[in-house]
Amino acid sequence: MTASALPMVVPLPGLPDRVRIHEVGARDGLQNEKGTVPTEVKAEFVRRLAGAGLTTIEATSFVHPKWVPQLADAEQLFPLVGDLPVALPVLVPNERGLDRALALGARRVAVFASATESFARANLNRTVDEALAMLEPVVARAKAADVHVRGYLSMCFGDPWEGAVPVPQVVRVCRALIDMGCDELSLGDTIGVATPGHVLALLTALTAERVPTDVLGVHFHDTYGQALANTLAALQYGVSTVDASAGGLGGCPYAKSATGNLATEDLVWMLRGLGIDTGVDLGRLVATSAWMAGHLGRPSPSRTVRALSHEDAPADPKEQ
Amino acid sequence: MTASALPMVVPLPGLPDRVRIHEVGARDGLQNEKGTVPTEVKAEFVRRLAGAGLTTIEATSFVHPKWVPQLADAEQLFPLVGDLPVALPVLVPNERGLDRALALGARRVAVFASATESFARANLNRTVDEALAMLEPVVARAKAADVHVRGYLSMCFGDPWEGAVPVPQVVRVCRALIDMGCDELSLGDTIGVATPGHVLALLTALTAERVPTDVLGVHFHDTYGQALANTLAALQYGVSTVDASAGGLGGCPYAKSATGNLATEDLVWMLRGLGIDTGVDLGRLVATSAWMAGHLGRPSPSRTVRALSHEDAPADPKEQ
Numbered sequence: 001m002t003a004s005a006l007p008m009v010v011p012l013p014g015l016p017d018r019v020r021i022h023e024v025g026a027r028d029g030l031q032n033e034k035g036t037v038p039t040e041v042k043a044e045f046v047r048r049l050a051g052a053g054l055t056t057i058e059a060t061s062f063v064h065p066k067w068v069p070q071l072a073d074a075e076q077l078f079p080l081v082g083d084l085p086v087a088l089p090v091l092v093p094n095e096r097g098l099d100r101a102l103a104l105g106a107r108r109v110a111v112f113a114s115a116t117e118s119f120a121r122a123n124l125n126r127t128v129d130e131a132l133a134m135l136e137p138v139v140a141r142a143k144a145a146d147v148h149v150r151g152y153l154s155m156c157f158g159d160p161w162e163g164a165v166p167v168p169q170v171v172r173v174c175r176a177l178i179d180m181g182c183d184e185l186s187l188g189d190t191i192g193v194a195t196p197g198h199v200l201a202l203l204t205a206l207t208a209e210r211v212p213t214d215v216l217g218v219h220f221h222d223t224y225g226q227a228l229a230n231t232l233a234a235l236q237y238g239v240s241t242v243d244a245s246a247g248g249l250g251g252c253p254y255a256k257s258a259t260g261n262l263a264t265e266d267l268v269w270m271l272r273g274l275g276i277d278t279g280v281d282l283g284r285l286v287a288t289s290a291w292m293a294g295h296l297g298r299p300s301p302s303r304t305v306r307a308l309s310h311e312d313a314p315a316d317p318k319e320q
Numbered sequence: 321m322t323a324s325a326l327p328m329v330v331p332l333p334g335l336p337d338r339v340r341i342h343e344v345g346a347r348d349g350l351q352n353e354k355g356t357v358p359t360e361v362k363a364e365f366v367r368r369l370a371g372a373g374l375t376t377i378e379a380t381s382f383v384h385p386k387w388v389p390q391l392a393d394a395e396q397l398f399p400l401v402g403d404l405p406v407a408l409p410v411l412v413p414n415e416r417g418l419d420r421a422l423a424l425g426a427r428r429v430a431v432f433a434s435a436t437e438s439f440a441r442a443n444l445n446r447t448v449d450e451a452l453a454m455l456e457p458v459v460a461r462a463k464a465a466d467v468h469v470r471g472y473l474s475m476c477f478g479d480p481w482e483g484a485v486p487v488p489q490v491v492r493v494c495r496a497l498i499d500m501g502c503d504e505l506s507l508g509d510t511i512g513v514a515t516p517g518h519v520l521a522l523l524t525a526l527t528a529e530r531v532p533t534d535v536l537g538v539h540f541h542d543t544y545g546q547a548l549a550n551t552l553a554a555l556q557y558g559v560s561t562v563d564a565s566a567g568g569l570g571g572c573p574y575a576k577s578a579t580g581n582l583a584t585e586d587l588v589w590m591l592r593g594l595g596i597d598t599g600v601d602l603g604r605l606v607a608t609s610a611w612m613a614g615h616l617g618r619p620s621p622s623r624t625v626r627a628l629s630h631e632d633a634p635a636d637p638k639e640q
Contacts (some may be wrong), residue, residue, distance in 0.1 A: 006513075007482075007484075007513050007514065007515045007544075007546075008478065008484035008485075008513070008515075008518055009477070009517075010515070010517035010518040010520075010521045011517050012516050012517035012520055012553070014520060034538065037354070112623045114589065143573075149563075157328065158327070163326075163328075164327075164328035165328075192627070193326075193327050193328070194327065194593070195327045195328075195330070195589070195592075195593025195594055196332050196590070196593075196594065197329075197330035197331050197332035197554055197593065197594050198327070198328055198330040198593060198594070200330075200332055201330045222623055223623060223627045224586060224589045224627055225328075225548055225583065225586035225589070225622070225623035225624055226327075226548065226586070226589060226590055226593075226622055228545055228546065228548060228549040229548040229549045229551070229590060231549070231551045232516055232549045232552055232553070233332070233552070263545065266544060266545035266546070269515070269544045269545070269546060270515050270516070270549060272515075273513075273514070273515025273516075273517060274515055274516065274517050275517070288449055293471050302545070303542055303543060303544055303545035304545055306513070307543045307544055310405045
């Protein structure tokens with residue numbers, strides 16, 4: 001790397017010493033890909049992510065293949081990566097999904113709920129409370145099997161049908177997921193509309209309802225370029241789990257230039273500059289995302305991946 | 321716009337009530353374009369930016385056409401926009417540039433200096449101190465003509481040849497520019513490497529050297545996706561002038577996918593969500609950047625521009 005290729009380390013007071021990155025590229029990223037990615041490529045992706053130092057890598061989804069055909073090979077994929085020395089959560093929508101995951105020896109699962117009625121109906125064909133009721137036995141059985149359970153909550157800030165989502169509505173569903181037995185929550189800004197004050201307001205309201213900050217993760221999408229600023233606001237509140245997707249994989253397949261998840265590399269750049277330990281080797285991670293971008297046939301939307309893939313270009317002497 | 325197309329307004333305590341956006345798209349953005357943009361298109365770009373509510377629009381540059389051929393039409397352009405009811409600063413490198421700007425009736429000029437010896441040599445073929453000495457009569461004559469002077473300082477955080485730039489080195493040049501008579505300073509992260517702790521460290525050091533925060537603007541490039549998070553850190557310190565480029569125009573012409581300046585739209589989205597007044601109509605600004613992207617023949621790198629240009633796309637029911 002050139003002299004410029006790493007940020008200077010200058011901590012910001014009041015931030016966590018360590019941040020755990022929950023890497024979602026292999027699941028949230030690839031589930032939106034149009035083409036089929038071969039199972040062996042997915043497995044190699046997960047292996048390279050682990051090699052780059054990521055310690056929590058969401059591997060795949062046991063949603064019915066009818067809904068997410070891109071991850072229909074979960075049964076074939078999981079055994080290929082199950083022995084990696086990292087946490088490998090898998091998404092399970094219901095008891096049937098849990099059965100499939102447990103049969104393969106999964107030790108961590110993630111369930112998902114919606115903060116809004118519109119998305120619950122569109123995604124799950126249920127009301128919010130019906131969806132929660134459906135999750136109850138899933139979480140109970142996972143906990144009985146000593147399996148760690150993450151709860152994803154979608155549409156925590158805005159909803160494409162309903163607009164801004166009231167904070168108390170989100171808090172109520174978070175509380176229900178915690179009461180049900182979820183070990184951690186991931187607060188999803190599914191459509192990327194959140195801004196830092198809104199993030200702080202939700203976190204503060206969750207504290208007021210006795211949801212401990214250390215069970216919270218944040219899951220920002222970069223649709224409007226807000227993901228990293230929102231992450232900074234969450235870190236300033238004390239959140240230390242951040243979801244991100246290698247290379248910024250993900251996003252809406254119906255809008256080809258729309259951007260998806262917060263890119264892991266952009267997050268790692270900021271955390272490294274802030275002196276916050278993640279254990280990630282940025283160079284290996286960038287190389288992994290560049291390799292995956294080659295398989296997908298298009299450039300990574302991660303600005304850091306693009307910049308470091310072009311780092312041999314000369315600086316522009318005219319640039320201010 | 322759809323229900324989701326604006327952020328919910330939730331202020332973050334401690335931020336400025338108002339932010340002045342210093343729009344640099346027509347100068348910093350277009351100076352890096354390979355092709356020639358017709359003068360009338362540039363003029364219409366400036367007019368549309370003013371129509372969208374931007375109040376400070378850097379119009380062009382009086383750098384010698386040999387160095388920035390893209391802006392060689394400054395004499396033709398400025399009279400086409402000079403009557404707009406907005407501040408229209410122009411870049412002047414030296415006394416000759418100042419003469420040209422004053423002859424056209426410019427009321428605001430911007431000079432530029434480097435925080436590093438390497439960039440001073442590459443960009444100005446001078447040492448840092450030689451470059452400052454050259455600027456002294458420029459600033460003095462501008463002030464004598466009652467012309468407002470902005471001082472740009474490049475490479476405030478990192479330098480492609482030297483790596484991380486020591487904070488005291490930056491503070492020294494800032495102090496010199498203020499002592500020379502500059503009315504405001506723009507702290508440039510020319511290569512986009514800064515992270516929020518580094519931003520805070522520089523701002524704190526400037527305060528310690530009696531540089532008032534209200535003369536400071538920040539100028540972030542989004543090369544590593546850090547620009548908006550860094551802006552948030554600067555706002556939290558009390559900075560209320562932020563440079564941005566409509567549509568995210570700018571960037572290094574030698575690396576075609578490298579991103580450039582902070583996109584004005586991404587900034588406006590965050591400020592609007594934070595309840596901070598800018599006077600900008602986001603819809604008109606997005607339309608302006610989409611129009612300009614059409615002239616340039618490639619999509620805007622602004623995530624907000626892309627998202628709002630695709631806002632009729634259906635939401636993805638499978639996305640988490």
